[in-house]
Amino acid sequence: MAVERPSEPVLGCGRQLDDIWDNLGRPPDEHEAGCPDCLAARASLGGLAALVEDVRSTEAEIPELQPTERVHRTVLAVARAEVRRGRTILMPHGEGSTEPEAEAESDELTVSEQAIAEIVRRAADPAPEFRIRRVRVTSAESAEAPPGIGLRITASVHHRHAIPEAAGRLRRAIATAVTEQTGLAVTAVDIVVEDVHGH
Amino acid sequence: MAIEKPPVTGPADHGIDPTTIASAVSAVPGVIRLEPRLVDLASRLRRRLADLLADESTDPAQVGVEITRSGTETVATVVIDLATDAGRSARAVADEVRRTARRVMGEHGQPCRVVVNVLAIEDMAPSDEG
Numbered sequence: 324m325a326v327e328r329p330s331e332p333v334l335g336c337g338r339q340l341d342d343i344w345d346n347l348g349r350p351p352d353e354h355e356a357g358c359p360d361c362l363a364a365r366a367s368l369g370g371l372a373a374l375v376e377d378v379r380s381t382e383a384e385i386p387e388l389q390p391t392e393r394v395h396r397t398v399l400a401v402a403r404a405e406v407r408r409g410r411t412i413l414m415p416h417g418e419g420s421t422e423p424e425a426e427a428e429s430d431e432l433t434v435s436e437q438a439i440a441e442i443v444r445r446a447a448d449p450a451p452e453f454r455i456r457r458v459r460v461t462s463a464e465s466a467e468a469p470p471g472i473g474l475r476i477t478a479s480v481h482h483r484h485a486i487p488e489a490a491g492r493l494r495r496a497i498a499t500a501v502t503e504q505t506g507l508a509v510t511a512v513d514i515v516v517e518d519v520h521g522h
Numbered sequence: 523m524a525i526e527k528p529p530v531t532g533p534a535d536h537g538i539d540p541t542t543i544a545s546a547v548s549a550v551p552g553v554i555r556l557e558p559r560l561v562d563l564a565s566r567l568r569r570r571l572a573d574l575l576a577d578e579s580t581d582p583a584q585v586g587v588e589i590t591r592s593g594t595e596t597v598a599t600v601v602i603d604l605a606t607d608a609g610r611s612a613r614a615v616a617d618e619v620r621r622t623a624r625r626v627m628g629e630h631g632q633p634c635r636v637v638v639n640v641l642a643i644e645d646m647a648p649s650d651e652g
Binding site: 401411416430431434438506 | 557558559586597603608611612613616617620624635636637638639640641642643644
């Protein structure tokens, strides 16, 4: 079943970034405590929250310095970008460049793990069998190996579909989308079916 | 390959305003926006706190580009963070952004190394489509 994607930024584990922000003043819940995506997001947002609190306490007594809605939006945009910054993967350069080779080689193109997770979710979106939950880049190329990544995906599958065949289709769709978008070869797509849904 | 972020060596005396590059790369087809950095916000707060609080600031093109150079190096490092249109190849957009930044730096006679980070892939709003 195609699922509607939330408009807010989503972590690799499927949680929305704004939910992490909302829970920042409390201890991590059971999921957050064991989730590397959520823990990394909490750490990044924690620094920002401390900065905001410091400014707030310093300026709270001065009415004309109270931030506008636009300032709030700017701060949130920074927070979201900081979380996306997390882990990045090198992309190969485009082919057919006429630039001096030495210049192009010194440059870097990278894609964030969050962006790769979004590519995976979009590739799976038309597939009626799966609901993607978490996406993790499990491996990346070494200096000696060709560019490529592995993916580990957890999902729920519709009870009317045979898992092996559906998983094969999903693997191909994901590998094609990731390679088209990033130029990275996908060396493995491990799909963990952790639930079954009926509607 | 998971990589380390390039080292930040502090603002360089390169004489090139990051907003020049920001404006140029924002016009590359497939670029939805440049992604702001905490340092952008802090810097702008320092420079224009009154304007910001008065809601008179923040051109999105003014964030998301960092130019650094250590004191002994001649080559500046340009780091650009952005979100790209899901309808285009992220790599192709990033590569065009890289070429654009290199061209602008070259016009100022500044040797550089360019790092382009695609942080998000999203649908481009209809009003943004060319």
